[in-house]
Amino acid sequence: MVELGCPQEYRAVVHWRGGARPFTSPAVSSLVEVGWNRTLNDTAESTIQIAKGQAGEECCGLLGLIEPYAHELTLYRDAELVWQGPVTRTVESRASFTVEAKDMTEWLARTVNLTALRYVSANPADPMHRGPVQEIAQTIIRLNMESGPFASAPDWPSMLAYIVRQDDPVVTSFEKDGSDDTSAWIVPILQILDDELVPRGLEYTTVGRSLVLGRPQTTGDPAQARLTLDHITGDVQIIRDGASGATLVWVTNQTDQEISGTQFGVSGVVSQVYGRLDSLVRTQAEGLTAYDLGQLARASYNGRFPVPTSLSIPQGSSLAATAPVSMQQLVPGVRLDVSATGMCSSVTQPYRLSDFDVEWTEAAGEEVGVSLIPIGEPYTGDPP
Template identity: 25%
Template sequence: MAVAGCGTHQAMVLDRSGATVAVANVLTSVEWTRVLDGVSTAQATINPDGDCCGRLGRISTWRSRLVIFRDGQYVWDGPITGITWSLGEVEIRAQDALAWLGDRVPHENKAFTNADLSEIAEWLIEDGYRPDDPGHTVEVVGKAGVSGSRSYSAGIGQTLDHLGQLAEAGIDYTAIGSKILLLPETHLVPVGRLSDTDLPDGLEVSEDGTGLATRWIVAGSEGSGVIGTAGGIDPYYGLHERYVEQTEITDQASADQAAGARQRASGTVPVVIDTQQVTISPEAAVNVPSLVPGWCLDVTSASTCRTVRQRLKITGLRVAETGGNDNNPGSESVQVQVAASGAETP
């Protein structure tokens, strides 16, 4: 049975060409995250030794990549977006491969009619990288099961924003290294379980009522004039309405499906469980590299007044390790965030 364990990290800096620029022989701290439907970040602090200082002086934002391993297993990779050189120390900040799409726009006019959202999302990603690919792959874990008609114009809108609009209509995405995963929001495959014994210092269960919407109105492109609606007065919560414009939607069916997807995701008040600053026990029945947003954990907790016994979707992960010093040994902490969406709520 897999357990979380106490991991040790290694890091290196690679050039855009793939050549090794520097290896972090003295890694004093490292942190990497994963996030659902967004761009994750990482940070590494290195004490230069030998000729490493000269090598680290040659790294450059967007030209260089930070690559992180946990116990020798590749867990994070992405372009460096910030560097601070100081006396005896270099701090590197990076974002995952999706960050490139935040700096890209559609490169051709493209229209989809009744296409699965995974097909549209895959085209957006491939088109975004096509003119200048730093190295990526796309894996469609499963079809969205939601179809729609969308139209994109060359040079209009950021690719990552377009991808985010699709994520609000029925598909999820996340980056693991240089691979971008597309999966349906109904993906409920578990990768482990957590109970109160795995979180000896407790956890926090919260509801965010601001995320509730029982009725959605989605307006399509101005030329189509379509307006989709879904939901209405909830017998428990009452009426909470939201309106949004999605100008890439071109027909009524797509507007209705987009409204339906949003209503399913927000029709109940989201329950979020966060381990906050509490590390998961090394004996927890999870494999840390397998904690991928979009997959699920079976969570059982009675440590708060809100009892939870539910399969919940992983929405975020934070792993950090400090190298410590003579007086304070280093340690690893693993925090995970899970949430109930419309797909997980019984």
């Protein structure tokens, strides 16, 4: 049976940009502390601390030559590559050398968009046709990185071959300011994902070098693992929060000063259990159609019906080594089922993994902290 397990060691390798050619690797015995995480719709980070006295003179000299963004940090948990991304900062003290890095989405945060954003064509032959929001995200990344007058080389971060998609079946139409079909929106690519595509149903994360462009998981997706409270160390809380629930989600571009000529979108169900329970979202984004507003409402509805029941894992809690899930399966966004037996609520709930943080020290070993968010689905039988 698969278990999270306890690693025998962590190993760090500094590569040249691109992740293929090694630059240096401090001895395992000199690696004092390792921290890394994976997260959903955000940039993950990693830090290693090296004891200079145990690293040796030659390694120390190479550590002093590490250049942010020219080099990348790679972490191995035993033999498994678990994290990779560009070095962003180094800090040297008398006794230690610290390397800080961010995951591969950092390249998207440091690359400004130079392409027009007009994905409205119904013709599949059009390279900027409408389609799944994940395909649109990949196209924006590819058009900016595969070539261009400001690129030092095609795909200089070496990330296009490592994009993995799980498409939403819904076709998305997206443009930025429909009054102009040629102008580029001069913002970092990551801001386009965060501001425009995530609200339309995109989810992104990284695993090693791979950039995962996915969609919100539902109860129709298979669970990667089924956990019980025996697999979680520390206390837990079961919270049923009515403030987060809704049967209908409305999104409108109306303002308090202007209500004429505006539009709205709505998503949800007519519930006999809760009656009418509305949630209203106002947006000031320009160029949105009623179709766009409906998509935003659909994305905002996820996890609101039924009233979400969350299993809160307080700070300091972590997965036990016996948890029936591997590090490869711990991808932010995937479904994990948790059965909270022995509690008054006796909740068995599907969740999505939001993020997890790993801390390893030579003295204490490894701790894996996780954050989970419930997957909401309509009741199919009598109300509880």
